[in-house]
Each structure stands twice: as structure tokens, then as C-alpha cells.
Amino acid sequence: MRENFKFYIDGEWVDPAEGVRPLDVINPATEEAMGRIALGAAADVDRAAKAAHRAFASFSRTSRAERIELLGAIAAEYQKRYQDIAAVITEEMGAPSWLAMQAQAAMGVAHFQTAMAILKDYEFDEERGTTLITKEPIGVCGLITPWNWPINQIACKVAPAIAVGCTMVLKPSEVAPFNALIFAEIMHAAGVPKGVFNLVNGDGPTVGAAISSHPLVDMVSFTGSTRAGIEVAKNAAPTVKRVCQELGGKSPNIVLEGADLPKAIGGSVQQMMMNSGQSCNAPSRMFVPRARMEEAKAIAKAAAEAVVVGDPTGNATIGPVVSEAQFNKIQGLIKKGIDEGATLVTGGPGRPDGMEKGYFVKPTIFADVTNDMTIAREEIFGPVMTMLAYDSLDQAIEQGNDTEYGLAGYVQGPEEEARKVARKIRAGQININQAAPDFMAPFGGYKQSGNGREWGDHGFTDFLEVKAVVGWKQAEAAE
Structure with a gap:
């Protein structure tokens, strides 16, 4: 003590x-x-x-x-x-x-x-x-x-x-x-x-x-x-x-049509789940071309289910969220996502199987989310990612910017196109293709x-x- x-x-x-x-x-x-x-x-x-x-x-x-x-x-x-x-x-x-x-x-x-x-x-x-x-x-x-x-x-x-x-x-x-x-x-x-x-x-x-x-x-x-x-x-x-x-943040993550989907989706899920999703710049809203959504769901599901939740002193990928209050807030928002009609791809309410104590949350993916749903608008601050389908890149950018927040944004796909999209996202720091942190880059x-x-x-x-x-x-x- x-x-x-x-x-x-x-x-x-x-x-x-x-x-x-x-x-x-x-x-x-x-x-x-x-x-x-x-x-x-x-x-x-x-x-x-x-x-x-x-x-x-x-x-x-x-x-x-x-x-x-x-x-x-x-x-x-x-x-x-x-x-x-x-x-x-x-x-x-x-x-x-x-x-x-x-x-x-x-x-x-x-x-x-x-x-x-x-x-x-x-x-x-x-x-x-x-x-x-x-x-x-x-x-x-x-x-x-x-x-x-x-x-x-x-x-x-x-x-x-x-x-x-x-x-x-x-x-x-x-x-x-x-x-x-x-x-x-x-x-x-x-x-x-x-x-x-x-x-x-x-x-x-x-x-x-x-x-x-x-x-x-x-x-x-x-x-x-x-x-x-x-x-x-x-x-x-x-x-x-x-x-x-x-x-706070509710950062859009726009996956372009030409993106390497396993890399873009799998890497984004890992980034989202890191630190139990408790990062203000987490890529919590993923926008995927509608034609590729089923493929993206499968990749996201596999990536989330590969995340090991457990004792933070051991070899777990993620540990608990920080407090009972945080745990209860996240559980409430997961339930809200289900109640509002989003598709639960993996995860969901409650602790992971076999865990009776500790503020552990299941890595959770929602798909078929619309931008007016609570889980697409409120900062969850837990290991919960939402997937939204788009029909045109202009729509993805418009919905990505349709938030009261503007801390960060993410773009996955061919570099030249990604750069153009990055310029259109209204946020303080944009990450292209899962680039490493830059300590000289302004953050806000x-x-x-x-x-x-x-x-x-x-x-x-x-x-x-x-x-x-x-x-x-x-x-x-x-x-």
C-alpha cells in the first residue's frame, strides 16, 4: 500500500x-x-x-x-x-x-x-x-x-x-x-x-x-x-x-477504396484498442466503402478477438479501464448502441468470460452505425469502435467532420489520395497510413x-x- x-x-x-x-x-x-x-x-x-x-x-x-x-x-x-x-x-x-x-x-x-x-x-x-x-x-x-x-x-x-x-x-x-x-x-x-x-x-x-x-x-x-x-x-x-x-475527441478514420484492407482495418483496430481505448485521439469512427463493408467487418472482428484482455502485470494486450465510473459509462454506451440498432460484430456488454472482478471491458466492434447514433457522437473512452458505411468520399468527409470534436483524424489508403483527404478533415492532427508518432508535430x-x-x-x-x-x-x- x-x-x-x-x-x-x-x-x-x-x-x-x-x-x-x-x-x-x-x-x-x-x-x-x-x-x-x-x-x-x-x-x-x-x-x-x-x-x-x-x-x-x-x-x-x-x-x-x-x-x-x-x-x-x-x-x-x-x-x-x-x-x-x-x-x-x-x-x-x-x-x-x-x-x-x-x-x-x-x-x-x-x-x-x-x-x-x-x-x-x-x-x-x-x-x-x-x-x-x-x-x-x-x-x-x-x-x-x-x-x-x-x-x-x-x-x-x-x-x-x-x-x-x-x-x-x-x-x-x-x-x-x-x-x-x-x-x-x-x-x-x-x-x-x-x-x-x-x-x-x-x-x-x-x-x-x-x-x-x-x-x-x-x-x-x-x-x-x-x-x-x-x-x-x-x-x-x-x-x-x-x-x-x-x-475530448471522436476521431474519424477514413478507409479509402484503394486501401490494403487487412492492414488498414487490422492496424486501426489495434490502435483503437491500445490503452483500453482510453486515448482522446483514438480512431473511434471508421468509415468504410459500402461495397467493402462485409469484408471489413470480418477483418475487424478477427482483429478485435485477437486482443487479449487480462492482468496488466502479465502478457495481456489490454488491461482494465481506469475506474468503476468509467466501466459503467462504457457499459451504458454499449447497451445504447445495441438499443439504437447498430450491429454488434464482436464484444458487447459485461466483462470478458471468466473475469469476476476488475474493470475489464470486452473489445467491441459495432457496424451498420449511422452518424446520428449515440455511439457515433459521444466519446466512449473505452475499447469500442464504430464502423460506418459510405457511398462517396465526399460523404465520408462530410460525416467525418460532422462532430463537435476535432482533435484527430486518420486516413488509410493510397498516399496521394490520402493527402487530399487529410486536408479536408477539420481536426488538429491527421495521421496517414498509421504513421509513427512525431514529437515535433503539434498536437491539439x-x-x-x-x-x-x-x-x-x-x-x-x-x-x-x-x-x-x-x-x-x-x-x-x-x-
Whole structure:
């Protein structure tokens, strides 16, 4: 049983301001508590924000070389704790051990390495005629992160914030908080100056709201559901701070007539099911030419039935979903799909055979789905994929864009045609033919999938203010 009832504020582990309010952290594979943390209060956020505000005066003036050295120290300490991070992610949110090692933990260190590479040549100053346009750190950043790719979302915010000279207050998800507590230990061991990085555990309505509304917090970077993102924006509005959001998705996956169907369908199913379908950019709506739908169903069925659901510490392809609430939501949407007349190709309600406990969901494929069905419109956030038939490519694109979301899109098929389709999908990142992730590629959404971008050099932008110094050249000449 892990226990940590302290918060990391101003370079120290401190007790909660209002005493310990314990929260059990549940292992979703066993439905038993794997640890306990304390829930914070507005007073803890206030202490952390004041520490970050004090630290900003000096940290914002550090040199490029100093921040590159610090990022390198963080990456080195992270490598020392790599296995600890992977193991706890498996324990607290159910990612299979192989995924936690190869992807979940790996994403964290990759963002720091990427930030270092970008910072070496990043242009903070630009002269236009007699004017200097300079980019300066925005100030104290409130970082609110989710449970599904926990260390990834922490690192892709913290790394650019450190790189440009910001200070921060982090609220990790209370559902999966222990990887963040290890991360705070990493930051301390790396010698991050006091007050630059602060962590307060807690829930959204209390700690999240306090961060979003705090007058000393200059920007909020939030990743989570669209519903929660709206609340963050409302809480931030009175202080007119910048709000950057990476929210929900219902990403279209358009399979072209000329696609290699086994590769396109089989690979897409694997991608959909990874992390138990708990990825905001998952290719959850597959559009297939009507004439090829029966063939596509058979391939999808076989691919989904090859996914092994089981103990995340073993050799399973996928583990459980993260919580009872998530399990119940997914089960309700699966039932809704059946009730609304979609064809259940494989999977369905309930746990996989032989599983009596744990929040395990059957890999589920629906076909004969229409774009007005609930399962085609709501983000399920589980291992459930919908298949929709199209009669023309224009129809597929139109229906693909017919969603309140716009985080990601996918196109499978001949490269030249796929490129044309990619340009017509209204989403922030389009993947052609199951391309590997690109850490330099901006990530973020259109419409209700959010605003702003993370990853790569675009990930620096939201942490910077732009200042124009008019007459810069004349001032130099006068000297």
C-alpha cells in the first residue's frame, strides 16, 4: 500500500493546510486500494501559487544554457526512476506492463529530450525594421492533467514551461496520482529551484477550480474532458488568464477504396484498442466503402478477438479501464448502441468470460452505425469502435467532420489520395497510413476538442507572451 499525504511546495514536502483528507487510489485490475493520498484545498493552491510567483522573478531571467542544463538533469533523473514510473502507472490506471514501459513512461522522457533540442536554437527575439519582437515567459502556469496518459501529459506541459522560464503549479489526476509524486521527487533530485515546480493533489471542483481562478496564475493548461474544460474556462474568465485546452475527441478514420484492407482495418483496430481505448485521439469512427463493408467487418472482428484482455502485470494486450465510473459509462454506451440498432460484430456488454472482478471491458466492434447514433457522437473512452458505411468520399468527409470534436483524424489508403483527404478533415492532427508518432508535430484540437497546441516547438507558444519594443534600433543608436 503506497501512501503520500504531502504536497510538494516551494522545494519541500509539506502537510496539507487543512489537515489530511485521505483518498483511496484504486487498482482497476483488482478493485482494491493500491494507495492513499491527501486531497488538497484552496489554501494549498494559494501557498503553491505564491511560491511559484516568487520564484518566477529569478527563474524567468535564467539563461538558455542554464535551462538546457536543467532539462538535461531532469531527463537524467527521470531515467533513474523510469521503471518506478512504469510500474506505478500499471498499478494505478491499468496500462499493461509492456505499454507502460514502451510508451507511457517513454513519452515522459521524450518530451524533455525534445524540449532540450528545440531550446538550443529557439528564436526568442526577432527584429522587424526598427522594432524588436521578443517572446517572454508568461508567468505562473497552472497545469491540470488527466489519468489516461498521465506522465505524458505532465511532461508535455512541464518541459516547455521549464524551457521558456515559467514556474508552475501541477494538479495531477487524483485517479492516478502516484506517477506525479515520483515525478516531483525527480524534479527535486534534479535541482529544480525552489518554487519553480509545485504539486498539489486534489479533485477538479476544489483544487482544479482554485488553480483556474487564482489571481497569481497567469495561464492554465488543461487536458481532460470537454465538460471539465468548460468549467476550467469559466473559473479562469474573471482573471482573464490564458486557457489552453486539449479536450475530448471522436476521431474519424477514413478507409479509402484503394486501401490494403487487412492492414488498414487490422492496424486501426489495434490502435483503437491500445490503452483500453482510453486515448482522446483514438480512431473511434471508421468509415468504410459500402461495397467493402462485409469484408471489413470480418477483418475487424478477427482483429478485435485477437486482443487479449487480462492482468496488466502479465502478457495481456489490454488491461482494465481506469475506474468503476468509467466501466459503467462504457457499459451504458454499449447497451445504447445495441438499443439504437447498430450491429454488434464482436464484444458487447459485461466483462470478458471468466473475469469476476476488475474493470475489464470486452473489445467491441459495432457496424451498420449511422452518424446520428449515440455511439457515433459521444466519446466512449473505452475499447469500442464504430464502423460506418459510405457511398462517396465526399460523404465520408462530410460525416467525418460532422462532430463537435476535432482533435484527430486518420486516413488509410493510397498516399496521394490520402493527402487530399487529410486536408479536408477539420481536426488538429491527421495521421496517414498509421504513421509513427512525431514529437515535433503539434498536437491539439479544433472546435470542442480545445485550443492551443502541445508537443514540439508549437508547444512553447502557449507558455510565452509576445512583446513589441518599438524604436529598438533607435534606442541602440542613441546609446
